[in-house]
Amino acid sequence: MSKLSHVDESGAANMVDVGDKPVTQREARAAGTIRMAPETLDMILAGEHPKGDVLATARIAGIMAAKKTHELIPLCHSLNLSSVKVWLTPRADRDGIDIESRCRLSANTGVEMEALTAVSVAALTLYDMCKAVDRGMVIDNTRLLEKQGGRSGHWQSSEAQ
Amino acid sequence: MSKLSHVDESGAANMVDVGDKPVTQREARAAGTIRMAPETLDMILAGEHPKGDVLATARIAGIMAAKKTHELIPLCHSLNLSSVKVWLTPRADRDGIDIESRCRLSANTGVEMEALTAVSVAALTLYDMCKAVDRGMVIDNTRLLEKQGGRSGHWQSSEAQ
Amino acid sequence: MSKLSHVDESGAANMVDVGDKPVTQREARAAGTIRMAPETLDMILAGEHPKGDVLATARIAGIMAAKKTHELIPLCHSLNLSSVKVWLTPRADRDGIDIESRCRLSANTGVEMEALTAVSVAALTLYDMCKAVDRGMVIDNTRLLEKQGGRSGHWQSSEAQ
Amino acid sequence: MSKLSHVDESGAANMVDVGDKPVTQREARAAGTIRMAPETLDMILAGEHPKGDVLATARIAGIMAAKKTHELIPLCHSLNLSSVKVWLTPRADRDGIDIESRCRLSANTGVEMEALTAVSVAALTLYDMCKAVDRGMVIDNTRLLEKQGGRSGHWQSSEAQ
Amino acid sequence: MSKLSHVDESGAANMVDVGDKPVTQREARAAGTIRMAPETLDMILAGEHPKGDVLATARIAGIMAAKKTHELIPLCHSLNLSSVKVWLTPRADRDGIDIESRCRLSANTGVEMEALTAVSVAALTLYDMCKAVDRGMVIDNTRLLEKQGGRSGHWQSSEAQ
Amino acid sequence: MSKLSHVDESGAANMVDVGDKPVTQREARAAGTIRMAPETLDMILAGEHPKGDVLATARIAGIMAAKKTHELIPLCHSLNLSSVKVWLTPRADRDGIDIESRCRLSANTGVEMEALTAVSVAALTLYDMCKAVDRGMVIDNTRLLEKQGGRSGHWQSSEAQ
Numbered sequence: 001m002s003k004l005s006h007v008d009e010s011g012a013a014n015m016v017d018v019g020d021k022p023v024t025q026r027e028a029r030a031a032g033t034i035r036m037a038p039e040t041l042d043m044i045l046a047g048e049h050p051k052g053d054v055l056a057t058a059r060i061a062g063i064m065a066a067k068k069t070h071e072l073i074p075l076c077h078s079l080n081l082s083s084v085k086v087w088l089t090p091r092a093d094r095d096g097i098d099i100e101s102r103c104r105l106s107a108n109t110g111v112e113m114e115a116l117t118a119v120s121v122a123a124l125t126l127y128d129m130c131k132a133v134d135r136g137m138v139i140d141n142t143r144l145l146e147k148q149g150g151r152s153g154h155w156q157s158s159e160a161q
Numbered sequence: 162m163s164k165l166s167h168v169d170e171s172g173a174a175n176m177v178d179v180g181d182k183p184v185t186q187r188e189a190r191a192a193g194t195i196r197m198a199p200e201t202l203d204m205i206l207a208g209e210h211p212k213g214d215v216l217a218t219a220r221i222a223g224i225m226a227a228k229k230t231h232e233l234i235p236l237c238h239s240l241n242l243s244s245v246k247v248w249l250t251p252r253a254d255r256d257g258i259d260i261e262s263r264c265r266l267s268a269n270t271g272v273e274m275e276a277l278t279a280v281s282v283a284a285l286t287l288y289d290m291c292k293a294v295d296r297g298m299v300i301d302n303t304r305l306l307e308k309q310g311g312r313s314g315h316w317q318s319s320e321a322q
Numbered sequence: 323m324s325k326l327s328h329v330d331e332s333g334a335a336n337m338v339d340v341g342d343k344p345v346t347q348r349e350a351r352a353a354g355t356i357r358m359a360p361e362t363l364d365m366i367l368a369g370e371h372p373k374g375d376v377l378a379t380a381r382i383a384g385i386m387a388a389k390k391t392h393e394l395i396p397l398c399h400s401l402n403l404s405s406v407k408v409w410l411t412p413r414a415d416r417d418g419i420d421i422e423s424r425c426r427l428s429a430n431t432g433v434e435m436e437a438l439t440a441v442s443v444a445a446l447t448l449y450d451m452c453k454a455v456d457r458g459m460v461i462d463n464t465r466l467l468e469k470q471g472g473r474s475g476h477w478q479s480s481e482a483q
Numbered sequence: 484m485s486k487l488s489h490v491d492e493s494g495a496a497n498m499v500d501v502g503d504k505p506v507t508q509r510e511a512r513a514a515g516t517i518r519m520a521p522e523t524l525d526m527i528l529a530g531e532h533p534k535g536d537v538l539a540t541a542r543i544a545g546i547m548a549a550k551k552t553h554e555l556i557p558l559c560h561s562l563n564l565s566s567v568k569v570w571l572t573p574r575a576d577r578d579g580i581d582i583e584s585r586c587r588l589s590a591n592t593g594v595e596m597e598a599l600t601a602v603s604v605a606a607l608t609l610y611d612m613c614k615a616v617d618r619g620m621v622i623d624n625t626r627l628l629e630k631q632g633g634r635s636g637h638w639q640s641s642e643a644q
Numbered sequence: 645m646s647k648l649s650h651v652d653e654s655g656a657a658n659m660v661d662v663g664d665k666p667v668t669q670r671e672a673r674a675a676g677t678i679r680m681a682p683e684t685l686d687m688i689l690a691g692e693h694p695k696g697d698v699l700a701t702a703r704i705a706g707i708m709a710a711k712k713t714h715e716l717i718p719l720c721h722s723l724n725l726s727s728v729k730v731w732l733t734p735r736a737d738r739d740g741i742d743i744e745s746r747c748r749l750s751a752n753t754g755v756e757m758e759a760l761t762a763v764s765v766a767a768l769t770l771y772d773m774c775k776a777v778d779r780g781m782v783i784d785n786t787r788l789l790e791k792q793g794g795r796s797g798h799w800q801s802s803e804a805q
Numbered sequence: 806m807s808k809l810s811h812v813d814e815s816g817a818a819n820m821v822d823v824g825d826k827p828v829t830q831r832e833a834r835a836a837g838t839i840r841m842a843p844e845t846l847d848m849i850l851a852g853e854h855p856k857g858d859v860l861a862t863a864r865i866a867g868i869m870a871a872k873k874t875h876e877l878i879p880l881c882h883s884l885n886l887s888s889v890k891v892w893l894t895p896r897a898d899r900d901g902i903d904i905e906s907r908c909r910l911s912a913n914t915g916v917e918m919e920a921l922t923a924v925s926v927a928a929l930t931l932y933d934m935c936k937a938v939d940r941g942m943v944i945d946n947t948r949l950l951e952k953q954g955g956r957s958g959h960w961q962s963s964e965a966q
Contacts, residue, residue, distance in 0.1 A: 015405055176725075383557050463621060773818065773880065
């Protein structure tokens with residue numbers, strides 16, 4: 001029967017030992033959305049600097065956070081990502097900004113948490129830069145889209161299939 | 162007219178100068194939810210150690226992340242929180258765990274980002290510890306509930322009013 | 323004749339170059355004890371939540387500290403541990419809590435410092451959580467129990483033999 | 484009746500709220516010892532560079548660690564120390580090096596953990612630099628010597644009285 | 645006679661005790677230049693995104709580094725900056741990019757190191773992003789321009805006077 | 806035609822994907838100089854502790870900073886250096902201290918930024934420790950001397966050839 005991998009028989013939380021896992025090419029994609037008032041989105045997109053520093057700052061924050069994942073999530077292994085990408089797509093039709101990330105690594109542990117952390121911190125950074133005009137923003141639907149590599153193989157969310 | 166506080170007239174992102182803001186008692190409360198399969202929630206709640214190390218680990222991760230907010234959010238000020246609290250409430254009726262945080266500080270800048278970061282990282286930690294059995298979990302509705310103190314005064318989300 | 327590996331011929335401290343060392347499976351075990359008043363130990367063990375959050379918090383702190391070892395010890399190499407385990411055993415007979423850790427890694431440098439750091443920080447965390455009732459606690463006997471792997475091979479402390 | 488300050492009525496670990504504590508001048512002194520083979524101590528003290536980079540590196544590591552205490556100890560408040568001092572005293576008569584620290588701060592929370600962390604990390608750093616010649620070193624007797632300031636006032640260990 | 649403030653009478657490096665210094669408004673401005681091949685500068689400035697993500701990334705890196713100064717410089721005090729600003733000015737006439745920073749704080753210790761660290765890390769970030777086309781770039785003339793506040797009062801570099 | 810590797814076709818800054826790069830032995834050497842008043846240099850060199858803690862502190866700061874490079878430079882990959890060396894050479898003839906570093910690693914990404922970061926932070930640390938007597942010090946000529954390994958092969962600055 002399946003069980004929580006990070007909790008041992010006595011109920012104590014510990015890191016999973018990945019020493020015996022195969023070193024393979026790993027990839028994970030995650031996504032999320034920050035919803036905001038239409039006026040807030042307009043403000044980000046307005047002016048002479050379309051998609052300027054606001055989006056650049058959030059993208060960089062997401063990339064840097066992926067590298068810090070093991071400092072934030074207590075039982076995550078530290079690892080040396082070979083690639084992190086973060087994309088931010090303003091969606092005027094949905095009053096929000098879609099955030100997507102993709103992390104890659106060749107190692108014996110997956111990179112799902114790194115991808116999810118990148119999305120979460122990019123969203124928090126957007127919140128920070130816009131909060132003076134809109135405190136009611138909501139970060140929604142942060143989820144894994146797809147992962148590849150490792151013993152558990154390929155996994156896709158239902159929406160990604 | 163209102164504008165984005167972290168972007169100057171040339172479009173460059175910079176920290177807001179809080180040197181002239183009043184030092185007052187600040188407080189912020191934030192919340193979010195991680196939704197999961199009913200079996201996943203059962204697994205967290207089952208056994209001899211109800212609400213054991215899984216929830217404790219997530220709560221501690223949230224508290225520690227609040228203290229790291231200024232390292233994650235590029236334009237956040239570093240500050241010395243006087244209090245961080247994180248509560249995790251399993252909700253069998255909604256197939257998920259509700260996360261709530263409250264941060265306090267006496268200073269010239271608010272603590273909304275610290276409260277939101279605590280919630281996000283607690284949720285990511287729950288995802289990490291349960292992902293081996295459920296990759297389809299979703300972190301939803303991360304939002305500010307309330308803030309007090311500072312020039313902008315008291316703010317409540319519509320649900321908190 | 324043997325000499326200090328981290329100090330060069332001019333007396334300057336520098337990192338050892340591990341580039342030529344063999345990549346092998348490494349393991350290290352360390353231990354220590356925090357001694358306290360009997361009443362303090364009772365308080366940790368008492369109530370409805372035996373071995374509850376106090377021990378969980380210390381265990382997580384130890385695990386996270388192992389991952390931070392290279393940030394704390396100036397000449398330690400950063401590395402990607404494949405496993406960290408921390409065990410805490412209250413010892414009513416000795417008025418204290420025994421702490422033991424085990425770190426694993428496949429690499430060209432050992433993990434003794436990671437194991438010792440995990441023990442030290444778990445002990446400090448216990449001190450922190452109990453200091454309001456007992457400032458006289460003492461952290462004692464922090465030591466390496468055993469190491470395996472690498473050029474110097476297997477080493478055991480006399481007590482572990 | 485006295486109780487553990489970091490654990491609430493439900494057994495959950497949380498930061499203590501120091502917002503209502505008085506801002507006073509705080510000071511804490513801690514100490515510990517690393518015991519080693521006489522040959523190891525000779526090696527540190529030998530040569531043209533008496534008390535050279537080995538002791539300097541450990542002292543600096545201890546100072547830097549004091550500033551990182553809140554990142555290591557989950558429920559410690561971050562704070563801005565006004566002073567950290569670390570002294571290392573080789574004791575040929577006891578086959579070891581005594582480590583002492585003193586931290587100061589004007590704030591609403593004490594600095595005991597900072598002083599203890601400085602001692603622990605200075606000791607670990609000495610272990611690291613000498614471990615190639617002596618794996619049997621032991622870090623002993625890490626303890627608080629004295630604290631001043633705050634609601635609980637002046638406290639001295641029995642040896643310091 | 646004047647002496648090095650961070651080295652005590654025995655030659656040991658230690659943090660300066662700032663507990664007795666006055667809390668005043670502090671400000672420091674620093675500057676530096678990264679010199680590069682004209683083609684490299686053209687490449688940064690070219691295309692549809694003038695002064696786009698390359699400069700934004702360096703500016704954010706400089707701001708974030710200012711907040712990390714006390715983790716980098718062993719004897720620097722940690723502090724809570726009220727403002728950090730970084731400006732990057734491409735100088736086609738000098739084949740380089742000028743970097744200037746300004747840090748502010750109300751406290752009992754100055755912010756010179758924070759301003760200098762912001763400049764250095766912004767310059768290193770520019771190097772990183774352009775190194776694939778130009779490894780011969782040089783970071784030059786990193787210096788303090790001006791400081792205000794504190795016991796030593798107002799100081800200006802000769803060029804700033 | 807050559808282009809900036811860290812900026813994609815849309816102008817967005819992202820990490821380069823190094824997953825397809827060859828794992829080879831990498832090395833980079835960098836250098837820089839801090840210029841100061843002759844009296845300041847005399848003060849560092851004077852007394853019973855020639856080349857004492859001031860230089861040791863700067864050297865250790867440089868080594869530790871090399872390990873932190875990926876936290877400072879947003880698009881740098883985290884990696885596990887096998888060696889960092891920092892040399893500080895007081896130059897009475899040039900009123901300054903020369904700083905040189907060398908980093909090594911077996912991986913699929915280079916270590917130029919680590920070498921440059923070590924030099925920059927060592928120089929900033931010297932500034933910090935001497936600033937009470939000399940605020941006019943200047944950090945000059947921070948540059949790469951040489952790199953080896955990887956697809957782009959061997960590169961030397963003109964001075965190193």
